[in-house]
Amino acid sequence: AQSxxxxxxxxxxxxxxxxxxxxxxxxxxNPYLFWYVQYPNRGLQFLLKYITGDNLVKxxxxxxxxxxxxxxxxxxxxxxALVSDSALYFCAVRAFSYSGAGSYQLTFGKGTKLSVIx
Amino acid sequence: AAGVIQSxxxxxxxKRETATLxxxxxxxxxxxxxxxxxxxxxxxxxxSFYEKMQSDKGSIPDRFSAQQFSDxxxxxxxxxLELGDSALYFCASRRQANYGYTFGSGTRLxxx
Numbered sequence: 001a002q003s004x005x006x007x008x009x010x011x012x013x014x015x016x017x018x019x020x021x022x023x024x025x026x027x028x029x030n031p032y033l034f035w036y037v038q039y040p041n042r043g044l045q046f047l048l049k050y051i052t053g054d055n056l057v058k059x060x061x062x063x064x065x066x067x068x069x070x071x072x073x074x075x076x077x078x079x080x081a082l083v084s085d086s087a088l089y090f091c092a093v094r095a096f097s098y099s100g101a102g103s104y105q106l107t108f109g110k111g112t113k114l115s116v117i118x
Numbered sequence: 119a120a121g122v123i124q125s126x127x128x129x130x131x132x133k134r135e136t137a138t139l140x141x142x143x144x145x146x147x148x149x150x151x152x153x154x155x156x157x158x159x160x161x162x163x164x165x166s167f168y169e170k171m172q173s174d175k176g177s178i179p180d181r182f183s184a185q186q187f188s189d190x191x192x193x194x195x196x197x198x199l200e201l202g203d204s205a206l207y208f209c210a211s212r213r214q215a216n217y218g219y220t221f222g223s224g225t226r227l228x229x230x
Contacts, residue, residue, distance in 0.1 A: 032217060043208060043223035044161070051217050090160060094217070103174035105151055106210070106219055108160040 002027040002095035004074075006109035013081045014117050021076040021112045023091030032094035033074040034106065035065055039087045047089075050074060061085070081116045088113050120144050122211050122222035130228045131199050139194040139225045143211030149173070150192040151219070152184060153208040161208055167192055168214065199229045 004025045013019045025031050035047040048059025055067045065076045076089060091109040123142040131137050143150050149168045153161040154177075163176035167186035178184075181199075186192045196203060206224045 034219070036221070041226070044210075044221040046218070046220065049217060103149070103151075103166045103168060105163045105166055105174055105176070106161075107163070110160050 002031075002093050003107060004033070004091045004093045004109040006089075006091055006112045008112050009110070010113045010115065012115045012117060015083055016080050019078050019081040019085070019114065019116070021089050021091075021114060023074045023076065023109060025072050025074060025091075025093050027093055027095070031067075031072075031074075033065075033067065034092040034094070035059065035063070035074075035076050036090045036092060036108075037087050038090065038111075044090065047076070081114075083116045083118050086114055086116045122209055122220050124207075124209050124222035124225050126225060127223065128226050128228075130230060132230055133199055133201065135199050135229075137196045137199060137227060139196070139207050139209075139227070141192045141194070141209030141211075141222060143190050143192070143209075144220055147211035147213045147220075148190065149212050149214055150186055150190070151210040151212075152178075152192070152194050153210065155206040155208060155224075156202075157205070159205075164194070196227075201229050203227060204229045 033050045036044040048057050050057050050067045058064045063078050088111050090111045092106040095107045125140045151166045152164040155161040164178040165184050166174045170186045182196050184194045208224045210219045210221045212219045
């Protein structure tokens with residue numbers, strides 16, 4: 001089964017400092033990886049994805065993620081954190097399920113709560 | 119740009135009642151996914167549809183059913199509601215052969 005793991009329930013970082021939110025994956029075949037952000041009582045907003053190509057993926061709001069095949073990781077990073085970045089971050093992997101006709105659905109990690117301290 | 123529209127945004131129901139959640143995908147998106155996110159939990163896949171046919175089934179209770187209509191909108195029908203069904207229900211859509219999944223803002227269901 002394909003899965004992602006987010007080892008940290010919460011990450012605290014001071015405003016202006018770099019931030020990293022960790023994600024590791026377990027897939028068979030080529031991984032298709034995603035990061036989403038969720039603000040309180042809001043939907044999931046797409047940040048970035050890795051499909052193929054350059055290992056450093058740039059996304060929305062100044063976020064980027066580095067795909068590392070040898071470490072099976074896809075950590076989310078930002079050079080300088082903002083208070084407004086405080087939210088819940090989900091890593092996800094696209095997994096094909098053979099149930100029924102089959103579909104490519106997203107399987108999410110447990111989420112990491114990011115708190116940026118002024 | 120058009121987004122995924124879910125209605126209603128909030129819904130309060132009593133135990134054993136029924137509820138219907140609606141999802142309107144982005145135009146030309148042919149695949150719809152339903153997810154359930156309990157308090158403090160990650161989104162769990164429920165069911166998906168491609169071209170109006172069910173394509174996959176996840177952890178969806180037998181009390182729930184869903185369908186996708188000819189205009190590609192989808193409805194999630196929930197019967198005999200239980201307190202544990204209280205959650206945020208997301209719909210996502212995408213176009214086959216495209217890697218982008220777009221989520222709606224969700225419907226918050228509270229069962230009392």
